[in-house]
Amino acid sequence: MRFPTCIVALLCASAASAGLVSEHSSQSVFEPNAQRLVQTAEGITQWISEADKLQLKRSGTRFMDITEFAEEEPITIDVNVTFPSNISFYDVASPLLANISIENMKTNLANFTSFYTRYYKSTTGADSSTWLFNTVKAIAAVDKSIRVFPFHHPWPQTSLIARIPGINSGTPEDRVVVVGAHQDSINLIFPSFFGAPGADDDGSGTVTILETFRTLVSSGFKPNNTVEFHWYSAEEGGLLGSQAIFSEYAKRRINVGAMLQQDMTGFVKKTIDSGKPESLGVITDFVHPELTEFIKKVVSAYASIPYVETECGYACSDHASAAKVGYPSAFVIESTFKDSNPFIHSTRDTIDRLSFEHMLEHAKLTLGFVYELAFANLAGEEE
Structure with missing residues (x-):
């Protein structure tokens, strides 16, 4: 879901009139139309807006935002680990x-x-x-x-x-x-x-x-x-x-x-x-x-x-x-x-x-x- 400019303005005005805007809120940066690459399951990705990310969270859909790694070759590491069979300490x-x-x-x-x-x-x-x-x-x-x-x-x-x-x-x-x-x-x-x-x-x-x-x-x-x-x-x-x-x-x-x-x-x-x-x-x-x-x-x-x-x-x-x-x-x-x-x-x-x-x-x-x-x-x- 995208928030048109008029909706964003309405939300701001409603929040202010209800006394819900903090003195710091004007310094918070939420860019509803900024595009982000999200992964909702292994190998399933899509470009969506920041506003759409909020909608995913509201719906209970979990995801990773992998925008910063879109241009990178995935790096993984194999760590050999043996976990204790019993509690010892x-x-x-x-x-x-x-x-x-x-x-x-x-x-x-x-x-x-x-x-x-x-x-x-x-x-x-x-x-x-x-x-x-x-x-x-x-x-x-x-x-x-x-x-x-x-x-x-x-x-x-x-x-x-x-x-x-x-x-x-x-x-x-x-x-x-x-x-x-x-x-x-x-x-x-x-x-x-x-x-x-x-x-x-x-x-x-x-x-x-x-x-x-x-x-x-x-x-x-x-x-x-x-x-x-x-x-x-x-x-x-x-x-x-x-x-x-x-x-x-x-x-x-x-x-x-x-x-x-x-x-x-x-x-x-x-x-x-x-x-x-x-x-x-x-x-x-x-x-x-x-x-x-x-x-x-x-x-x-x-x-x-x-x-x-x-x-x-x-x-x-x-x-x-x-x-x-x-x-x-x-x-x-x-x-x-x-x-x-x-x-x-x-x-x-x-x-x-x-x-x-x-x-x-x-x-x-x-x-x-x-x-x-x-x-x-x-x-x-x-x-």
């Missing part, structure tokens, strides 16, 4: 679980959702990524070996990477372990004018992995394999930020051994209201099967609630960008997909609808995932 890692702070997650999420929108093309989206960078940098300051740096894009909001170097760093044995979440938010009515607090999508995942990072760093964590925490920009635009990062990693032949995405970790009301047990939703489609089986073991060992298998479709979050270039990737969400948060992409995706106790379970999973793989021998036989 629970006795060492489990004391850290008590240090995960719900209060920290509440405070960080309150700050993160205070930005009117985190739309990746907006000035407030850029401001929110600066806030996140400064917060991560402050946590990492206790260990000079940890590098925290922005990954810049053509749009204002940057992605963010925090790298904890492993003992194996720089050797053929190193298998980089990545935990990811996306930091941007979007309002699907009109991104440049309507607020998008994005508390669950994906403020919850952002602060969940942030708190896991803090817990590990404050413990003096020194892994064997390099560990990276990623906060991606522009997931809502078609996985743009994570595609840029993993494409660059593939070009540089970086051996990412495992990637776990945390996108929406706090909404449980639909699950509880339907009489189902609270659980962690392990995505089983378009993921790496062996890594996913290992994650189930991590949930069983580290979390206080069980997992439930569920599916989310093609390109449903940033793990798809890792898989696109050949990296083993997986995704855990707050519930079954059909019981996930119905208020996302709107002004109603707010903190009061979330369970921080449930986010704590995601943080436990994330800590266990990192700890087990950080000390495992993941390097397979070289071909």
Whole structure:
């Protein structure tokens, strides 16, 4: 669907009269007629407008925006990885679980959702990524070996990477372990004018992995394999930020051994209201099967609630960008997909609808995932 100029003007006028235009919204850049190349399934692409992309999201159609890679030869990398058959480090890692702070997650999420929108093309989206960078940098300051740096894009909001170097760093044995979440938010009515607090999508995942990072760093964590925490920009635009990062990693032949995405970790009301047990939703489609089986073991060992298998479709979050270039990737969400948060992409995706106790379970999973793989021998036989 295209938005004619008159419709855009009407939306602007309606938003202003309703008091919904933020002081920053005039600095948000949404170009409804800009043409983008999107992929809605493997090998199925089409050129559509930015407005059409919004319509795809409204309809529930998932896609990658591959415009920046249209002229490039696809690059993939084969990483030989052997995942552990058993949980091996629970006795060492489990004391850290008590240090995960719900209060920290509440405070960080309150700050993160205070930005009117985190739309990746907006000035407030850029401001929110600066806030996140400064917060991560402050946590990492206790260990000079940890590098925290922005990954810049053509749009204002940057992605963010925090790298904890492993003992194996720089050797053929190193298998980089990545935990990811996306930091941007979007309002699907009109991104440049309507607020998008994005508390669950994906403020919850952002602060969940942030708190896991803090817990590990404050413990003096020194892994064997390099560990990276990623906060991606522009997931809502078609996985743009994570595609840029993993494409660059593939070009540089970086051996990412495992990637776990945390996108929406706090909404449980639909699950509880339907009489189902609270659980962690392990995505089983378009993921790496062996890594996913290992994650189930991590949930069983580290979390206080069980997992439930569920599916989310093609390109449903940033793990798809890792898989696109050949990296083993997986995704855990707050519930079954059909019981996930119905208020996302709107002004109603707010903190009061979330369970921080449930986010704590995601943080436990994330800590266990990192700890087990950080000390495992993941390097397979070289071909």
